[in-house]
Amino acid sequence: DIQMTQSPSSLSASVGDRVTITCRASQTITNYVNWYHQRPGKAPKLLIYTASNLQSGVPSRFSGSGSGTDFTLTISGLQPEDFGTYYCQQFYGMELTFGPGTKVDLK
Amino acid sequence: EVQLVESGGALVQPGGSLRLSCVASGFTLSVHYMDWVRQAPGKGLEWVGRSRNKPNGYTTDYAASVKGRFTIFRDDSKNSLYLQMNSLKTEDTAVYYCTRVHHGDYFDYWGQGTLVTVSS
Numbered sequence: 528d529i530q531m532t533q534s535p536s537s538l539s540a541s542v543g544d545r546v547t548i549t550c551r552a553s554q555t556i557t558n559y560v561n562w563y564h565q566r567p568g569k570a571p572k573l574l575i576y577t578a579s580n581l582q583s584g585v586p587s588r589f590s591g592s593g594s595g596t597d598f599t600l601t602i603s604g605l606q607p608e609d610f611g612t613y614y615c616q617q618f619y620g621m622e623l624t625f626g627p628g629t630k631v632d633l634k
Numbered sequence: 635e636v637q638l639v640e641s642g643g644a645l646v647q648p649g650g651s652l653r654l655s656c657v658a659s660g661f662t663l664s665v666h667y668m669d670w671v672r673q674a675p676g677k678g679l680e681w682v683g684r685s686r687n688k689p690n691g692y693t694t695d696y697a698a699s700v701k702g703r704f705t706i707f708r709d710d711s712k713n714s715l716y717l718q719m720n721s722l723k724t725e726d727t728a729v730y731y732c733t734r735v736h737h738g739d740y741f742d743y744w745g746q747g748t749l750v751t752v753s754s
Contacts, residue, residue: 570744
């Protein structure tokens with residue numbers, strides 16, 4: 528199985544901050560990674576697909592980059608609705624796997 | 635508007651069985667891959683399995699943790715996806731989400747989830 532790791536596991540930030548979350552795969556996955564955001568008690572929501580493509584309706588302050596094994600999600604100007612947990616997910620392997628999540632809360 | 639509505643979650647004893655349902659609306663089920671994803675209480679997301687679309691013969695794949703115990707099937711005439719869970723273990727306790735898969739690549743729509751609790 529392809530293992531996904533994320534760092535940091537949690538972070539505290541203020542509204543307006545620039546936030547960067549990294550995701551690393553245990554083997555090369557080209558650009559086959561997606562990013563999701565989940566608020567407590569809610570279903571996850573797709574933000575970025577195939578490493579760098581912004582899902583329709585998602586604000587442009589979200590961006591993704593990377594290829595191979597290392598990927599980054601950046602939020603340029605954190606908003607109150609952005610707090611919650613962020614997950615990366617690979618679809619290169621037969622068995623899809625998620626990262627353990629990065630919890631973003633209010634400083 | 636695309637909607638996915640799961641049902642069937644319950645409290646069940648270890649070794650028992652349960653069937654979850656997911657009713658889809660706003661799109662044609664037969665065109666899409668559909669997956670189940672679960673989340674144990676306070677934990678991260680875990681992919682459970684996949685049902686491919688009609689052109690791909692409705693074939694299925696499963697996570698190693700559920701293979702041989704869980705079965706995904708669908709009834710396109712009812713626009714419904716199902717997850718049959720047998721030989722349930724305490725570690726299967728989770729919220730189960732039905733998801734639509736876009737071109738086999740990413741989960742573009744999620745249901746609200748249904749809670750399965752396996753406990754004696």
